[in-house]
Structure formats: C-alpha cells, structure tokens
Amino acid sequence: MxxxxxxxxxxxxxxxxxxxxxxxxxxxxxxxxxxxxxxxxxxxxxxxxxxxxxxxxxxxxxxxxxxxxxxxxxxxxxxxxxxxxxxxxxxxxxxxxxxxxxxxxxxxxxxxxxxxxxxxxxxxxxxxxxxxxxxxxxxxxxxxxxxxxxxxxxxxxxxxxxxxxxxxxxxxxxVNFNAPLVVGFTTKHGNTGKMVKDVKNLKNRNPKIINPVITAMGNLTNYAKQAILKKDYNKVGELMNINHGFLDVIGVNTLELSRMVYNAREAGAIGSKTTGAGGGGSIIALCPGKVDEVANAIARDDSILKVRFTRRGVSSRVYK
Structure with a gap:
C-alpha cells in the first residue's frame, strides 16, 4: 500500500x-x-x-x-x-x-x-x-x-x-482577492522557533514599548481585512508597508529582507513587506501590473517566485 x-x-x-x-x-x-x-x-x-x-x-x-x-x-x-x-x-x-x-x-x-x-x-x-x-x-x-x-x-x-x-x-x-504577488527570498534561511523566542524575549525586556506595537499590528490587520473585502489594493499595499515598519521595530527584519522590500517598491510594487518569521527567508510584494518589473528588480540580488493564492488545501489518497 x-x-x-x-x-x-x-x-x-x-x-x-x-x-x-x-x-x-x-x-x-x-x-x-x-x-x-x-x-x-x-x-x-x-x-x-x-x-x-x-x-x-x-x-x-x-x-x-x-x-x-x-x-x-x-x-x-x-x-x-x-x-x-x-x-x-x-x-x-x-x-x-x-x-x-x-x-x-x-x-x-x-x-x-x-x-x-x-x-x-x-x-x-x-x-x-x-x-x-x-x-x-x-x-x-x-x-x-x-x-x-x-x-x-x-x-x-x-x-x-x-x-x-x-x-x-x-x-x-x-471575495476573490487574487492579485499577483512576487515572493523574494534569500539564501539566508530564517529559523521560526528562534525568531519567535527572540521577539518574546524583546517583549519581556521592554513590555511598555513592544506591547503597544503588538496591539497596533493587530489593529492594522483588522483594517486590512476591510480593505481586502473592498478589493482596495492600494490600501492593502499601504498597510503592508506600515506592517514592514512594525516588523523592523520587533527586530525580525534583516538587511537582505529590507533590500528586497525597497527594490520591490522602487520597481512599482504598491506594497511589500517581510512575510513569515523573519531573520532571513522571504518578502512578499503586491504588484498589480508590475509583476515582471518587480520580479526582475528583486532577482538582481535574490531569488524570486511568482505566486497566486489558491483555494486548494490538503489532498490525500491511498493506492493499493
């Protein structure tokens, strides 16, 4: 089997x-x-x-x-x-x-x-x-x-x-929010467990500073939800850019990640940010009408994937 x-x-x-x-x-x-x-x-x-x-x-x-x-x-x-x-x-x-x-x-x-x-x-x-x-x-x-x-x-x-x-x-x-996305990723891999622990330690050392940032990130996500429901790509992009700044504050961005973020924006992305745990890994860029330009800009220094959202989840079967 x-x-x-x-x-x-x-x-x-x-x-x-x-x-x-x-x-x-x-x-x-x-x-x-x-x-x-x-x-x-x-x-x-x-x-x-x-x-x-x-x-x-x-x-x-x-x-x-x-x-x-x-x-x-x-x-x-x-x-x-x-x-x-x-x-x-x-x-x-x-x-x-x-x-x-x-x-x-x-x-x-x-x-x-x-x-x-x-x-x-x-x-x-x-x-x-x-x-x-x-x-x-x-x-x-x-x-x-x-x-x-x-x-x-x-x-x-x-x-x-x-x-x-x-x-x-x-x-x-x-809602079918299927805008074109470019993912840029570095050769430096992130370690999710380590990054989560690092943020937790930062939060414990500086609760009066980091706790409000965490709350603000939650409020931003709720604003983004409404923008997605309205298919307001420009608002979603703006909020992505703000979110990247918050990720800077909690210490998970790297030089490589920020380089990709700004390369994407300069090439026409309406929003770009680190995605995932940080410390390496990926950024995501929202770039309707500018996919090739953004992909080429990131690819000068790093690797890229062009992706879209999919409704297909897990799939499994048995062969006798």
Whole structure:
C-alpha cells in the first residue's frame, strides 16, 4: 500500500508574530506544494528521503532520533514529531518532494507537517477531518518550535485566504482577492522557533514599548481585512508597508529582507513587506501590473517566485 498527500505553502499578508499573542492575522495558501509519499519499507529500517534538497536519513521514530545519511538536517524534526504521534514505528519509506523553498518564510514546515500527517493517517486507515488535522499539525509545530501560531497549519490544511480573529475564530474570505504577488527570498534561511523566542524575549525586556506595537499590528490587520473585502489594493499595499515598519521595530527584519522590500517598491510594487518569521527567508510584494518589473528588480540580488493564492488545501489518497 502507498499513501500520498500534499499540502500548499502559505504566505502571511498580515499578523506574523503578533498572532502568537492572540492578535488577528491574515494568510493565504499559495500555488506551491509539499508532496509526501509513504510506503512499506523493504528492509527493517525507516528511511526518509528528500531528493529535491539532497537529504536522506534513517529514522528512529520511537526515540525521535535519526541517523543522517546525507544532507543537512532541518525539516526532519517535523517528520519525526509527526511519526511519533501518528505512526506505530513499523519500517516505512517516506519521500518528500516540494517546490516550496525550505526556510523561505512560505510555511514549508507547516506544508510538510500537514502532508505527512495526512499521509500517515491514510497509511494507517485513521479517520480524520480538516479540523482535527489542522489541530494535530499545530501540535507538531508547537512541539518542535516551543511556541507556534496555528495559522500556518490552518492555511496549509484548508487552503484559500483566511482571517484569524483575536478569539481564534477562522473566517474564509469569499471575495476573490487574487492579485499577483512576487515572493523574494534569500539564501539566508530564517529559523521560526528562534525568531519567535527572540521577539518574546524583546517583549519581556521592554513590555511598555513592544506591547503597544503588538496591539497596533493587530489593529492594522483588522483594517486590512476591510480593505481586502473592498478589493482596495492600494490600501492593502499601504498597510503592508506600515506592517514592514512594525516588523523592523520587533527586530525580525534583516538587511537582505529590507533590500528586497525597497527594490520591490522602487520597481512599482504598491506594497511589500517581510512575510513569515523573519531573520532571513522571504518578502512578499503586491504588484498589480508590475509583476515582471518587480520580479526582475528583486532577482538582481535574490531569488524570486511568482505566486497566486489558491483555494486548494490538503489532498490525500491511498493506492493499493
């Protein structure tokens, strides 16, 4: 039996970091995906392979450990935590294929986690729905990172553009806000767990300064929600630019990220900002009518992806 599953990457439009402190956020699934295939091992060992990134390891799932065969560790922790929670530790082969750059701020860990759990549930014939899958995937991310927002795994599970309120109520945008986006990403990968902890430490050291900034980021997200519902692209772009300034204040932007942000704006983007945890990773640029110009400007120094939002969430099936 072979179980296969895939899940989309995501981009956060508004609310990264502040969402950890119960402020609202807006994020959308994009048309880049992680694909997981699980089948019975031909040996007595469990093996994980990710040929796209040149990674291979033997998995000791019961101990949450691995023996590195080749490549550099990173995404492996999410695989091991998923196996620990949803696998009987029998020998299996797991293969990851992905067109989501690892560590680029597009929620690669969430996409991989959601796809891995969905494939494991199919492999073991465990019944699940999207609500339970999103919850379980969030628990995996939280176990690995220490502190994690439910937003990434929620979007990778359900797809579409979503608003997460202060009381954790999820609203799916019905309006078709499918403006062209350019994602720029650096060779310096961000570490979500580290960045979340760094912001928490900054907040603890300077509560009277950082707490109002976190609240302001939440208020900005609510303004953005109304702008999206009205399809007011210019307002959304303006709010993206302000949001980037807030991310500067909490210390998650880097020289490389800001370089891409300003290159995008100079080339015609109406809004650009860091997306994701920061410390490396990605920026996102809203650029109706200027996609090629913005992409070319960023690509002079960094890598780019042209993306659009997608309504397609997790997908899984079993082959006998």
């Amino acid at each position: 072979i179980a296969k599953a895939s899940a989309p990457a995501k981009t956060i439009l508004f609310g990264e970091h502040s969402v950890v402190y119960d402020e609202p956020a807006i994020a959308g699934a994009v048309n880049k995906r992680a694909y997981i295939t699980i089948k019975e091992s031909k040996s007595d060992k469990s093996i994980f392979r990710a040929p796209d990134i040149g990674f291979e390891a033997e998995l000791l799932s019961k101990q949450k450990k691995y023996i590195l065969t080749k490549g550099k560790p990173g995404i492996i922790r999410y695989i091991l935590e998923s196996l620990y929670r949803a696998h009987d530790h029998s020998p299996i082969d797991i293969t990851l294929s992905s067109n989501v750059p690892i560590g680029s701020g597009l929620g690669s860990s969430a996409a991989v986690t959601v796809a891995t759990l969905a494939a494991l549930y199919r492999y073991h014939n465990i019944r699940f729905n999207k609500k339970s899958l999103a919850h379980d995937a969030h628990m995996v991310e939280q176990a690995v990172q220490g502190v994690a927002s439910p937003l990434d795994t929620l979007v990778s599970t359900y797809g579409g553009l979503v608003y997460l309120s202060r009381n954790k109520k999820v609203e799916h945008f019905k």
